[in-house]
Amino acid sequence: MSGDGEGGPDILCLRFRRAGGGLPDGAGYAGLLALLGAFTPVVEALPPDGALADVSGALRYFGRDARGLASLIRVRALALHGVDCAIGAAGSPLAARMAARRAAPGSTCVVGRGEEAVFLAPLPVAALDGVGAATARTLCGYGLDSVGRIAAAPLATLQRIVGVRTGRDLWERANGIDRSRVEPNAAARSIAAERSFPRDELAPGEHRRALLSLTEELGARLRGEGQVCRALAVSVRYADRTGYATLTRSRTLREPTAHSAALTALAYRIHESFGLQRARVRGIALRAEGLGDAGRASHQLTFDPADERARRIEEVADLLREKFGPDAVKPAGLAA
Template sequence: MNDRPAVLCLRFCRIGGGLPDSAAYEGLLALLGAFTPVVEAAPPGAALADVGGALRYFGQDAAGLASVIRVRALALHGVDCAIGAASNPMLARMAARQATAGTTFVVAPGEHAGFLASKPAAALDGVGAATARTLCGYGLDSIGRIAAAPLATLQRITGVRTGRELWERANGIDRTRVVPNAAARSIAAERSFPRDELDPEQHRRALLSLTEELGARLRGDGQVCRSLAVSVRYADRTGYATLTRSRTLAEPTAHSVALTSLAYRIQDSFALQRARVRGIGLRAEGLHDAERAAHQLTFDPVDERARRIEAVSDRLRARFGPGAVKPGRLAA
């Protein structure tokens, strides 16, 4: 553990609600770059910054520097920030989830145990629904209990590597670092509901609109992606929790049908059919040029027809705007 909080996690939101647009988001990343070169984008509305050097340069502590950044974000971009500050990226992300717009939540050195102890197992980075159920079945339903469990016990339950990672994270240890310029390898979008949404059909529609948007953006930029990550923010007994899970595509693609099919499978794996969902995010990862990507010919007339329709739709959107063509399921 470092001797003071030096990592900030910032969650951006426009005044009045909603995420910043892509131009404002890029401006916010540039703003952070004026404080530190170690900025990791987490689109569409968050970022990590290692400000260890900036703290010394500006003569501020983490909370003071966060206030300076917030004022500049408001003044220059009309965007407010909820900021978490801690000694490593994992704790900073968790602290940011505790913060509200206009506030900074600081996890000071030596306070991580108390901060983590009462949180449910699912709140820990890397713990999905299936792992949380397994841990709860052994009575390890909180991060504090995971931290107190013998390492060997966790490794018997979840495997050697996973067990060690769980034990370290539950004890506030995160060996990852803030990675500069990570945004170049991914693009993302998000849909937020005005209230907790219970209808699975609305969840499905939101995810479909996201795959259509990202597919069109990838094709417009001449790129394909290797994998997708779906994030679901939902209400639970402790407030709001976020689950994120990613999977690799059968082949790198920007084909919306393929993206939608995989995104639906990821969503189904969460087993949140009756969840009160507040927002759904989708991130396309492992981007590279479409010209270098190999496409496996299927000789499937349905697939070839879908790709021809997709190409025509892209031309119509380029001429008449992004809303010119959309799937019938989204037209209502």
């Protein structure tokens, strides 16, 4: 779409992918945020794989439009960190995020100011920020299956369907109205891992198997580094009618932990909350957030012999992996 130049878009949303595929690690992600910081101090981290940047000052300084500045950032990210970027450029954070999801790695999708509603109109309602699977099913049941139909619906009708506040927020987003700003922040301390399928995977059992593998990997890394995490974020990349979309949700653990069983249980619950029955999933990523020193973390005693036994087995498994390698011990669910 057009719209570069004077009065054009000045918000960039970047999605990072290593040149060989996969997410950047924690140190790499921090380096990418620092790279953006060299262009503008107004950078908002969007773990596990993105960032928002208000580049209004940088456009004037570098004498480039949004597309040109995005190209410069992409070249530096690839040269310095081996990471490619899918970039969305728009006049608001909402439109920039939506544009980044439609941009392929190595490309920039630009949404001009005043063109937000036109850009959003053909997208399925589930692609709109803030619309979960349950809300999307409800709206589709009333024939409101695209963002354009949401935008054209009477506000009062939407409010009767989903509630007064939610209805207004939904109507404004569908019409490209976004009052939010880029909020500078630091990336929370976190570690991440990802599993990609060689082709779109429909089997829920394979999705759960990937999650189990991820929680085992992150749990072992946390315990090996003497750390615990306070929250988990699950990202699912799946095929929809317009290409590929990514859903990310995070939840806080009952207590800071590195116990793989606790991480797996929460990861399964987050995944189930997406409601992606028969979804064609291409990849799943997991990020452990809010890392802290395991020595300072408290553990609520449960007097549950099964939990105690699982923790003892975990300790022995960690010792065996340290001695014989990471594949020495695996859960039964990952056995070939």
